[in-house]
């Protein structure tokens with residue numbers, strides 16, 4: 001029976017041959033056009049990347065290797081007695097392009113358990129930071145400190161490996177990083193918010209449940225939330241800031257630790273992953289201003305208008321590519337209806353969902369007035385007592401490792417080159433349009 005790595009290599013060889021054939025036969029075929037506006041507007045809609053792990057449809061949302069979130073919630077293996085998918089299975093699917101068996105998922109869990117040791121100097125590096133440091137800064141510094149462990153960097157520096165070997169060392173680093181991130185993240189949480197009272201891992205638990213355990217939340221329903229959370233945040237095709245950054249930095253053959261940490265710095269921006277903390281902060285401000293509890297729709301609308309009039313965005317709403325309610329929002333709503341339908345904050349999130357889209361639509365400029373993944377996640381975490389909202393983006397980051405590191409394995413297996421698109425000046429564009 002072949003190992004995960006051998007299976008990946010076999011799939012990668014097949015795919016590399018497929019790509020070579022496609023390039024040979026259709027290398028000159030045009031697949032799109034670019035307008036001048038797109039160059040200034042974040043390259044929206046420009047196809048410029050290949051990411052094998054997932055694909056986004058503006059209306060249907062994300063599909064991981066062709067499977068939608070509702071399909072994965074049904075079809076991926078679950079923990080005994082559980083109903084949410086195990087993220088180990090999603091990683092297997094993204095890496096290999098096929099659904100795992102129950103045994104594949106157990107094997108993945110065990111492999112990550114074996115690889116999960118974090119060296120002490122990583123904790124020392126985090127401990128050197130003042131407690132006031134944002135958890136995302138602690139997280140990226142922890143990842144950077146762990147770069148000493150990169151197999152890729154060591155092998156490259158030895159001069160003994162060539163291009164055909166890069167995928168192997170990238171795979172090793174990716175597996176080790178994924179295995180270790182929950183420990184680093186939990187360490188940060190316990191240090192910053194629980195007086196440094198750390199909780200040792202329990203490797204009899206699956207990856208997400210063990211993460212919940214190390215954070216200090218040992219409750220089957222929170223384990224289920226973490227399994228769902230780690231699954232739905234894992235990947236969102238290749239152009240989002242975190243995924244694109246990991247791909248870009250990795251293309252310089254910076255090792256997976258360097259590349260992933262760079263991606264996490266992108267996730268830490270308020271228009272990307274940090275929006276999950278911004279949502280809860282914004283809702284708390286609303287409650288404070290409106291006297292607490294569950295405000296009425298008119299009160300919410302007035303607060304939304306006030307936020308907009310201050311020149312701010314409504315966090316958790318809008319998207320660069322999606323044009324409908326994010327299925328990741330809906331998956332969380334479904335979870336909440338099952339596990340915590342009467343929670344006040346969750347009901348406020350649902351009421352905001354009724355109020356915000358028509359207001360954003362009225363502005364006439366917002367391309368997507370619907371909620372994204374970040375509009376819901378904080379309220380679920382709050383329900384279980386994880387109220388320290390500055391930590392929320394770290395949870396997103398641990399999950400995002402699954403998609404971006406599976407993709408990094410593919411990048412090296414397909415031998416993708418250094419990324420280097422062309423840039424021009426405004427003067428160049430002015431000259432270009434004059435010549436039309």
Ligand code: NMX
Nearest residue numbers: 271272273275313314315316317318319320365366367368
């Ligand atoms: N509230 C207010 N205005 C908005 C919003 C919003 N939620 N979303 C877009 N707009 C504005 C946007 O600022 C821009 O205004 P202007 O022309 O004055 O600069 C205009 O609408 C057009 O923007 P779009 O083309 O609709 O959006 P874009 O693709 O540029 O940006 C986001 C996408 C996600 C950055 C934007 O919708 C936003 O800032 N949302 C709030 C932050 C957020 O929830 N981010 C999380 C995204 C998901 N994730 O986890 O990464």
Ligand code: MLT
Nearest residue numbers: 235236239240241320372
């Ligand atoms: C993501 O999950 O990365 C966000 O929804 C942002 C994006 O896809 O652009």
